[in-house]
Amino acid sequence: MKNGLEDVVAAETSLSDVDGAAGRLIIKGKSLDELVGNTTYEDVAALLLNGMFDKPITALPLRAALGQARLAVFSHLAAVDDTLLALPPVDAMRALLARLPDGEDFATAVRLLAAPAVLLPGLLRLRNGHAPLAPNADHTQAQDILAMLTGTPPSAEQVAALDAYLVTISDHGLNASTFAARVIASTQAGLTSSVLAAISALKGPLHGGAPGPVLDMLDDIETPDAARAWIDSALDRGDRLMGFGHRVYRVRDPRADALKKALRPLVATGQVDVEKVALAEAVERAALEILKERKPDRPLDVNVEFYTALLLDVLGFPREAFTGVFAIGRTVGWIAHAREQALEGRLIRPRSLYVGPLPQAA
Template sequence: MSKQDDPIGLDRAIAAETVLSHSDPESGQLLIRGYSLESLVQENSFEESVITLWQDVLSAELSMASLGQARMQVWQQFRPLQDHLKGMRPVERQRFLLSSLSETSTDPVLILAAAGVSAVLAMQENISNCEPDPSRSHADDLLMMIRGAESDQQSIAALETYLIAMIDHGISASTLAARVAASTRAGYVAAAIAALSVLQGPLHGGAPGLVLDMLDEIGSGEGIVPWLTAALDRGDRLMGFGSRAYRVPDPRAALFKASLWKLPEACRARLPLAEQVETTAIRLMAERKAGHVIQTNVEYYAALLLDAIGVPRQGFTPLFAASRTAGWMAHAREQQLTGRMLRPGSRYIGSYPSKG
């Protein structure tokens, strides 16, 4: 049995049956409710994409207006908690704010709004300056709250692409946590908090900012080969490369790269260097591991895109959660509908009492 098929790591183990999304590691295709990710991004807003994802699973009256009203409601609830956020890391702030929601809340629209508003508040020092505008689309409003000013249409479209593309991705580690929590009937809020706690890990969604740190250290085209060679000689993991979900380039990375090219030139100043680093890194890794191709993963161009539209690095993971909460809620409900509690087995390898 190969390491990839090792059941101890649960790689590719079937944890649930789902109608929500599917990723093919060989072709790189990502399906959301039967739609290709590309078509979903091209034809839908974030609100419309959530409606598509939630159909026949969650009974929720979701519209741009209802999500806007929910953003205002949770912002008013979160604002008095500002002083409690001091000294916390961004994901800790987001988790604290989400935990202030009533555990009996069964309104997925409210929880989705809370994830978005808490993501913004997690990256801001003064939340009083971040009042939402219920009349705006979710992407437009979140970006206005983050930047504190009106945004150009290209930047809003870029964030919309990001939010849709990250909405769901099969049974990832955080989604599994949401399903486990929901299977015990712990509720939607508990499922979201469990999932967020898992998402923050650096092997899942907690390290996209490190891609920018790497590019900062490389600095220029002349520094690419020396920096990458030294990192590979040390056995370091190159941030933004390699994925357990795909053996080909991540389809979301291509969407983010395309969105970057649509932004004003000043916003995508990092892109030429990033493309050189990408090409060189893939070549050097292929030379060192013949027959084992490591491709760009979603972190690479997600970090570049969010940075280009003005999202601070400390906000990358909270904003990931703001999108993925839509998927977590759908998976939580789908798991609840099975009526079964998720409880995997284990194989005991410890000692036994001696006989005598």
């Protein structure tokens, strides 16, 4: 028995491989470096889902199907009331997703891919006192998300940056939310149920709920010159340093570099606060130096959360919505894993080791 199932192999998958020692992520036979910047969300979604349903899936037909599904899902925003708006965005989004019918077919999958992309921007606009904006079926997923969020046509660099983010986080091995999706799928409950379970796992601060606090840290530090003293004080208090360290990666998280690279065109075209980027880079350098000094035997490097926070902030998402944006990108991985489990796996039913008291014999 290993606490937290550390190093326990619980499934065979053809979807993604996380090589923690080498700092490498493979998605369906392609390295992350090969995908980011060269493919769109639709490309990677088709890559992950092809073979999981009864017909071949390619990017262009999937893009058209997603456009129509976004239009259909938009009506569910009419159910939003004050109670939902008072919830954190990811909780409100989950509640609206629960309205969708369950199923195992391709139409259910496409609807679930489209729904978070429509519901989250709509909820954010309603929270700010604005009416939700209807989707445009001719847009790509990334383009439509940004247009529905801001009400203005996004730049090509902004669309490319969000595409890079959605591709980067599309799948990542058997993490907590993906495992939750596979557990539910193993009971034949349906794809909607699997996605709802995955979102419930994702919102935990030890999984997908940490990018927002990275910005809180940057706000507290304020200037590059203050980075080292702030980090030393935080570590002296025993605080967790947000955006650093990972359960699997023993070296740098490759997704961090992919997202840092995705920021460059926005910097080059003046669409990002250069001072904030400089602050983030100064904090990164100081943190890595200090962590190496204080914990020389424990490999701690930048993880995906660090540059996720900066990228999503630049694109106009409020920090309380970052987990919901993560869900938009990861839903395709959850669905692919749920289908893989349903097609090839068994009911997941591990055993437990009882360590409680025993009844006394008469």
